[in-house]
Amino acid sequence: MEKEPRVAKEPVGTETIRILAFAQAKELLGFTEKMLVVDRSKTPREIVLEIEPSFFEKIHGARVAIDQRYASWDQPIEEAEEMAIIPPVSGG
Amino acid sequence: MKIEIEMTDKPLHIAPLRLPLSGESGAVVEFWGLVRSSEGGQKIAALHYESYISMAKGLLYEIAQELLKKYPCQRLEVFHRIGPVAVGEPSVFLRIYSTHRSEAFQLAQEFINRLKSDVPIWKYPLLAEKEEPSP
Numbered sequence: 001m002e003k004e005p006r007v008a009k010e011p012v013g014t015e016t017i018r019i020l021a022f023a024q025a026k027e028l029l030g031f032t033e034k035m036l037v038v039d040r041s042k043t044p045r046e047i048v049l050e051i052e053p054s055f056f057e058k059i060h061g062a063r064v065a066i067d068q069r070y071a072s073w074d075q076p077i078e079e080a081e082e083m084a085i086i087p088p089v090s091g092g
Numbered sequence: 093m094k095i096e097i098e099m100t101d102k103p104l105h106i107a108p109l110r111l112p113l114s115g116e117s118g119a120v121v122e123f124w125g126l127v128r129s130s131e132g133g134q135k136i137a138a139l140h141y142e143s144y145i146s147m148a149k150g151l152l153y154e155i156a157q158e159l160l161k162k163y164p165c166q167r168l169e170v171f172h173r174i175g176p177v178a179v180g181e182p183s184v185f186l187r188i189y190s191t192h193r194s195e196a197f198q199l200a201q202e203f204i205n206r207l208k209s210d211v212p213i214w215k216y217p218l219l220a221e222k223e224e225p226s227p
Contacts, residue, residue, distance in 0.1 A: 022144055023214040065212070068147040084144055084212070091141070091148075091172065091213025092125050092184055092204060 014039050017077060019047070020084040024059050028052060029085070044083055045073040061088045094167040095156045097149050101175040104182050117166055119193035121200050125184035127177050136217040141174045141183060144212035148172075155206045163199040165190035170203070176218060183215075 019034045026032050029052055038047055044064040048055050056062070064073050065084040077083060109120060127139045156168050167189040177183045186203065190196035207213075 020144065022212065023142060065144075065147055068144075068150055070210075084147065086144065086212050087214070089210065089212055090208070090215050091143070091211050092208040 017047075017080060018082045019051075020082065022085065023087045025055075025062060025085040025087050028055065028058055038077065040078055041076050043074050043076055044071070044085075047077070047083065048073075048085060059087050062086060093160050093165065095153060095160070096167075096169045097152045097156070098171045099143060099145055099149055099174055100171065101173070104171050104173060104185055106171065106185050106187075109187075113189075117189040117191065119190050119196045121186075121188045121190075121193070121196040123184075123186040123200050123204065124182045125204070126182050127179050129179045131217040134217060135220055136179065137220040138176045138178045138181075138218040139183065139215045140176045140218050141172075142214045142216070143172075143174045145174065148211050148213055151211050152207065155203065155210070159199055159202055159206070163190075163195040163202070165195050165199055168199070168203070170207075172207075172213065174213070 014037055016035045016037050019036055021029045021031055021033075036047070044066070048064075052058075063086045064071055065086055066077065066080045067082050068084070070086075109122075113120075130136060131139070152170055152172075156170070160168065165188050167187075169185075169187040171185040173181075173183045184204075184207070186200055188196040188199055190199070
């Protein structure tokens with residue numbers, strides 16, 4: 001039985017990602033949700049710095065979530081659909 | 093082990109503990125987190141809670157699963173308000189059923205610590221004079 005031909009994986013390219021900003025990040029960046037065309041080889045840190053170069057000087061200790069899980073600021077976003085910018089939390 | 097997580101923009105109406113229980117649990121620990129009248133030395137009217145709700149609920153569930161392995165209990169119920177919560181009102185409620193009290197107390201303490209350090213929820217004071225969020 002012949003194997004099905006393997007479909008080559010699309011190279012990482014440029015597509016839209018949904019960016020969510022909360023709390024102080026929302027105030028600083030001026031949006032709660034934004035669709036952005038980004039190069040998939042970029043990291044969350046690079047994406048945020050392109051939007052606001054002073055982000056990390058103004059908001060200390062912010063975390064990033066990729067598709068609703070905490071992730072590294074320095075890993076390429078690759079196939080992520082959603083990136084959330086999460087300033088220090090204060091629930092309870 | 094049962095886990096119930098609820099986030100709501102409505103006032104918390106928690107059903108009172110229905111006694112008698114089946115006999116499986118030897119302890120029930122409840123925690124109410126309430127809004128104090130002052131925040132950072134400032135008199136406030138309320139706290140406004142913001143959340144990334146879908147992630148917050150998922151993460152609360154994961155934390156519950158993780159901690160229930162460490163502190164085996166029979167049931168964990170968590171309720172968290174979002175939106176404005178007036179002074180004196182509850183913003184969070186936790187109820188834990190366990191065989192012995194020790195696991196329930198420890199689970200309650202650690203669960204709240206993790207909620208406060210990791211779960212994407214933010215609060216802002218609403219001042220008595222002008223009721224606008226001030227992050």
